[in-house]
Amino acid sequence: MPRRYLISMWLLSLLVDIEVKCSSNGTVSIGVIVGQIDEQSALINRSVEIAMKASNNTKYVKMNPIKVPCNLSDSFSVRKSFCALIEHQPIALIGTSQSETFDIIASYSQALRIPFFVPTMTRDATLDKENFIVSMCPSFAPAAIDFIKYNQWTKIFYVFDGDDALWRLQTLYEAFADYRIRGQRVPFIIDAIRIPNVKDCREILRKLDRNNNIGSKRIVVDLHTVQDYNVFMSQIIDVGMNRDGYHYLLGTVDIGGMDAELWRSFTFGGVNITGFQLVKASHRHNALSELLEGDNQPSVEVALTVDSVAILTTALVQIMQRPDKQDILGFRRGELYLFMNCSADPIRPLQKGHVILEHVLNVTRDGLSGKIAFDKFGHRRDYTLDLHHLSYMEKLRKIGTWEDGVGFRDINIQAPLNVDPNKTHNGSQIVTTIINPPFIQLARGENGQPSVGNERFEGFCIDMMKNIASKINMTYILKLVDDKNYGTKLPDGTWDGMIGELIRGDADIALASLTITHKREQAVYFTKPFMNTGISIMIKKPERDKPGVFSFMDPMSIDIWACIIAGYFVVSFILYVIGHFSPFEQQDQDDGKSSDTFSFINTLWFSLGALMQQGPDIFPRSLSGRILASAWWFFTLITISSYTANLAAFLTFEKLITPISSVDDLVKHRTIKFGIQASGATKDFFKDSKVPIYQTMYGMMEDSVSSVYVDDPDKGWKRVIQERGKYAFLLESSSNNYYNQRKPCKTMKVGRNLDQKGYGIAMPKISNISHDINIAVLEMAERGDLLKLEQKWWYSKGECGNADGGDKGKNALNLSNVSGVFHILISGLVTAMILSLLQIICSSNLRKKMCKKSCS
Numbered sequence: 001m002p003r004r005y006l007i008s009m010w011l012l013s014l015l016v017d018i019e020v021k022c023s024s025n026g027t028v029s030i031g032v033i034v035g036q037i038d039e040q041s042a043l044i045n046r047s048v049e050i051a052m053k054a055s056n057n058t059k060y061v062k063m064n065p066i067k068v069p070c071n072l073s074d075s076f077s078v079r080k081s082f083c084a085l086i087e088h089q090p091i092a093l094i095g096t097s098q099s100e101t102f103d104i105i106a107s108y109s110q111a112l113r114i115p116f117f118v119p120t121m122t123r124d125a126t127l128d129k130e131n132f133i134v135s136m137c138p139s140f141a142p143a144a145i146d147f148i149k150y151n152q153w154t155k156i157f158y159v160f161d162g163d164d165a166l167w168r169l170q171t172l173y174e175a176f177a178d179y180r181i182r183g184q185r186v187p188f189i190i191d192a193i194r195i196p197n198v199k200d201c202r203e204i205l206r207k208l209d210r211n212n213n214i215g216s217k218r219i220v221v222d223l224h225t226v227q228d229y230n231v232f233m234s235q236i237i238d239v240g241m242n243r244d245g246y247h248y249l250l251g252t253v254d255i256g257g258m259d260a261e262l263w264r265s266f267t268f269g270g271v272n273i274t275g276f277q278l279v280k281a282s283h284r285h286n287a288l289s290e291l292l293e294g295d296n297q298p299s300v301e302v303a304l305t306v307d308s309v310a311i312l313t314t315a316l317v318q319i320m321q322r323p324d325k326q327d328i329l330g331f332r333r334g335e336l337y338l339f340m341n342c343s344a345d346p347i348r349p350l351q352k353g354h355v356i357l358e359h360v361l362n363v364t365r366d367g368l369s370g371k372i373a374f375d376k377f378g379h380r381r382d383y384t385l386d387l388h389h390l391s392y393m394e395k396l397r398k399i400g401t402w403e404d405g406v407g408f409r410d411i412n413i414q415a416p417l418n419v420d421p422n423k424t425h426n427g428s429q430i431v432t433t434i435i436n437p438p439f440i441q442l443a444r445g446e447n448g449q450p451s452v453g454n455e456r457f458e459g460f461c462i463d464m465m466k467n468i469a470s471k472i473n474m475t476y477i478l479k480l481v482d483d484k485n486y487g488t489k490l491p492d493g494t495w496d497g498m499i500g501e502l503i504r505g506d507a508d509i510a511l512a513s514l515t516i517t518h519k520r521e522q523a524v525y526f527t528k529p530f531m532n533t534g535i536s537i538m539i540k541k542p543e544r545d546k547p548g549v550f551s552f553m554d555p556m557s558i559d560i561w562a563c564i565i566a567g568y569f570v571v572s573f574i575l576y577v578i579g580h581f582s583p584f585e586q587q588d589q590d591d592g593k594s595s596d597t598f599s600f601i602n603t604l605w606f607s608l609g610a611l612m613q614q615g616p617d618i619f620p621r622s623l624s625g626r627i628l629a630s631a632w633w634f635f636t637l638i639t640i641s642s643y644t645a646n647l648a649a650f651l652t653f654e655k656l657i658t659p660i661s662s663v664d665d666l667v668k669h670r671t672i673k674f675g676i677q678a679s680g681a682t683k684d685f686f687k688d689s690k691v692p693i694y695q696t697m698y699g700m701m702e703d704s705v706s707s708v709y710v711d712d713p714d715k716g717w718k719r720v721i722q723e724r725g726k727y728a729f730l731l732e733s734s735s736n737n738y739y740n741q742r743k744p745c746k747t748m749k750v751g752r753n754l755d756q757k758g759y760g761i762a763m764p765k766i767s768n769i770s771h772d773i774n775i776a777v778l779e780m781a782e783r784g785d786l787l788k789l790e791q792k793w794w795y796s797k798g799e800c801g802n803a804d805g806g807d808k809g810k811n812a813l814n815l816s817n818v819s820g821v822f823h824i825l826i827s828g829l830v831t832a833m834i835l836s837l838l839q840i841i842c843s844s845n846l847r848k849k850m851c852k853k854s855c856s
Helices: 003-013 039-055 075-086 102-112 141-151 164-175 202-209 226-239 281-285 300-320 353-361 460-472 497-504 518-523 558-581 600-611 623-652 663-668 681-688 692-703 713-722 733-740 770-783 785-796 815-855
Strands: 027-035 062-070 092-094 116-118 133-135 155-160 189-194 217-222 246-250 272-277 365-367 370-372 384-391 394-403 407-409 429-433 476-480 531-533 535-540 673-675 727-732 747-750 757-759
Touching: 027 075, 027 300, 062 075, 075 102, 092 300, 102 116, 102 133, 116 300, 133 353, 141 164, 141 246, 141 384, 141 394, 141 407, 155 164, 164 189, 164 217, 202 226, 226 246, 272 394, 300 353, 300 365, 300 370, 429 497, 460 476, 460 770, 460 785, 497 518, 531 733, 535 713, 535 733, 558 600, 558 623, 600 623, 663 692, 673 692, 681 692, 681 727, 713 727, 713 733, 713 747, 727 733, 733 747, 733 785, 770 785
Parallel strands: 027 062, 027 092, 092 116, 116 133, 155 189, 155 217, 217 246, 246 272, 429 476, 673 727
Antiparallel strands: 272 384, 365 370, 384 394, 394 407, 531 757, 535 727, 535 747
16 A cells, blocks of 8 residues: 555544534444555545544544455445444444445445445435445536536547446536527537456557547546556556547546656647546645645545545534434444344344434535535535546646636636647737748838838738628737747647647737647637638749741641641642633634633643632632632632631740649659749658658658758749759649739749649637637628639739739731741742733844844
């Protein structure tokens, strides 16, 4: 038996105020049920013995403890021990109980009408007025219900180990049958998990940990003894469930009696642990504290055992002051004879047992466990519990008080449990943020004067927060995050950036382009997304492909042009054949000879005139020739119309050929490197992704000889411009669109988004303003206010017009678009002039020769 327990029990037994002043120095027997295998029961029974021994040193009524060993988990052993105790005619019984045999103890104490003091936690649903069980240990269930409602939980895991916990589980079901948050009814889910063996429950915990269907896990733990809680929480550490995203509500009322060394393993994991304490801290440092070793303190069970003896002796005082005390308590030769018989048929009960119970239940006094009072069912009432909490970088400490029938008091409702209320300024909320245009950017002061206070910042998020603050009547103070990071979980389980400041209580709200991820959602609370986004690719805008000299030929492919030319010659040749052999095409001249109108040269001219939509000076006269000409005219009509329709677009459109269009092209490209921001959600996405292409990209970035990471998106944007097409930057699409609108307008977004996510406003898990801010964000989204702000900060303030990939308006033709036409015209002019000159020279020479011949 631990030495500190013996010291505590001996010293606490001295606190029992025995006030029984009997006219006769009688001896009162008190039955004590001693558990054979339950160490805690042995401690309790030992404290009874010490407390009663202290009373025997006085002149008052002496108490004689009668101990009978039994196996508390065996019904037959309990029945046998119970009857063995009754043979000694005890006036009351004290002892622990277990769920397996509680019904046996309750039924026998009721049948024999003998009060049974239970200093350990029992089931809560015993509402029988004839119940003789006196529950010294109050239930944690009412306080747990108020705590769940205060935090607005909608789902919990209820982990328990015994049948008694089922009664408290039923109490929870009944309490949340009509669960309402801000007047609206919401469903409440309880996932009950029973642990067969507390000492070996790691596999059950692993299954619970692998349940990824829910982000944050709120777990209510209901076990039998403090030792069970120590064993259970040590296995929590083994499984790795002592991290952020978990909140444990322990069902013990002696959280201060748990192993103090155990809490050190939870301090830096980001986990939240809440529990209750019945024995007040003032009782640990009373006048006897100098005799206690270190921080030794009485356990709740020991304190309740001592209080049981005090309640019983106070009840005896009241009985001895009654005029009919001899009828209730009859002493013979210093011994008390009650004439109970457990073996009789029927059982012979304690005749005045109900009177003794009535006096016990009417006792109201202060004890080691605070105010002691009972209701008519033998349950504690008007008791108080200290609320203790442990969170990241915070030791287990008292944060408030819960009182039966009142609820929480002396607790700072306006601040999260892990936030120092002094960190707010005059009731204002501290808002942490980070510079990231256009969400948050430094404002330009008027007349060159620097801005101060909240006016230092402007941007999309600033306008949004002003709107929200006016809706919920909130004041706030803006501050920049100390380490200039958004929030990444470190290897030791802690968080940096804005998320870390929320967890540590340095800020109340995180306002920025903060991506909602499952890891962050486990650590803090997020509102509904105020903007949807996704990871996208930014590259340097390539030079546009200007039209060439012969761009007027682009509306038709080379194959079509070849077919048109071939058709031109074929039609001309067939028309020549028809004109040469058809008798209807021959015309008689004055000399009696037939003319050949459709010579090969003339048919080429005819076909060319039709192709150019010009009227020829000759026409076929035969039916076959006219059919051929009509077919050719229809062909040229459709061809020229199609060409004309596409010509304007090809002359005014400048092709923009990008070297990549997707992440697959980016990975395969040999000369373009790509990178991301050194910390944040984008890096976490690639690091944790299970998609092979994204894993490959992360490996290439990590293995790059020269670092491809940048500190912030602004530096990534500038690097894309400076490296002139040799570097691509992956960032969220909202920021991508913004930078593409900034001068010098040399970047662009390519491809589709790699994922889909959203930005949200973050707050601590326990925040009194989270619901109001969330409703305000939804209202702004429904009314279109967020779209107006996006249009204002992205496009109305843009510097590049439409930077998506070409102007949408009509462009005027310039010389480069139609230079080929001028080249053909000039070529035709030069050719015509040369041919004309040659014809003149030839004609002149011919006339000279003819003149010489004529003269000779």
